[in-house]
Amino acid sequence: MWLVIAALAFGAQADTVRNPLTNNPSAAVAGRRLYDQACQSCHGSAGQGDRGPALNGSTFTYGGADADLFHTVRAGVPGSQMPPFAGFSDEQVWQLVSYIRSLAPSSTGARPQPITVTSRDGIEVRGLRLNEDTFTLQLVDADGALHLFDKLTRTDVRVAARGASFDRLVHADAEPQNWFVYWGNFQGTHYSALKEIDSANVSQLRVAWTFPMPGDSVLEATPLVVDGVMYT
Known part of the structure; x- marks a missing residue:
């Protein structure tokens, strides 16, 4: 009876426990480092499988729920070559789960994919690809920092992720290089204190980039700028 109850309890847990790091892109990056150290020799460099089963699909032998993957990593699979990783912290196991999730194909193509880029000076940067076009990545x-990689010059610009705190929003005028909200500030002035563009040189402005939006509707919006990153 105890075994039946335990099995039912774990089954319920598998249905309810979710990875607390699901919406944290940097968790998958950290998980990849753990994977490279502890998992790739059996499961392949990209989860394609080797001595161990493939992990880059959408189905798993011992359950595909977050709790199932957590339990398999933490406890291992008795009678197989899959050892327990009891020495990993809960956070590390969830990071591994995040990385394994990132290996699965996405039907929409919107899921960030792990990538490694090397700059012109030989510095290797690993992370999750968020956006890419012909010239940039x-x-x-x-660490949660955003990297802007120029493909032509192979230069990398690291943008620290400070976050737009409430205090920064309230005192937006103290950071004129940023445009935190649609109106520029909470007073809704739509005014920027920057002086690089004025009546003498505004005619010299040129289109820097364009992005085609799907559909036929007209969309007009003011982009936000936070710490050197533009959000449209």
Whole structure:
């Protein structure tokens, strides 16, 4: 009876426990580092499988819920070559789960994918690819910092992730280089204190980039700028 109850209890847990790091892109990056150290020799460098089963699909032998993956990593699989990783903290196991999730194909193509880029000076940066076009690539690393990579010059600009706190929003005028909210500030002035563009040189402005929006509707909005990153 105890075994039946335990099995039912774990089954319920598998249905209810969710990875607390699901919406944290840097968790998958940290998980990849753990994977490279502890898992790739059996499961392949990209989860394609080797001595161990493939992990880059959407189905798993011992359950595909977050709690199932957590339990398999933490407890291992008795009678198989899959050892327990009891020495990993809960956070590390969830990071591994995040990385394993990132290996699965996405039907929408919107899921960030792990990527490694090397700058012109030989510095290697690992992270999750957020956006990419012909000339640039944006990725977020394990520390949560955004990297803007120029493909032509192979230069990398690291943008620290400070976050737009309430205090920064209230005192937006103290950071004129940022445009935190649609109106520029809470007073809704739509005014920028920056002086690089004025009546003498405004005619010299040129289009820097364009992005085609799907559909036929007209969309007009003011982008936000926070710490050197533009959000449209």
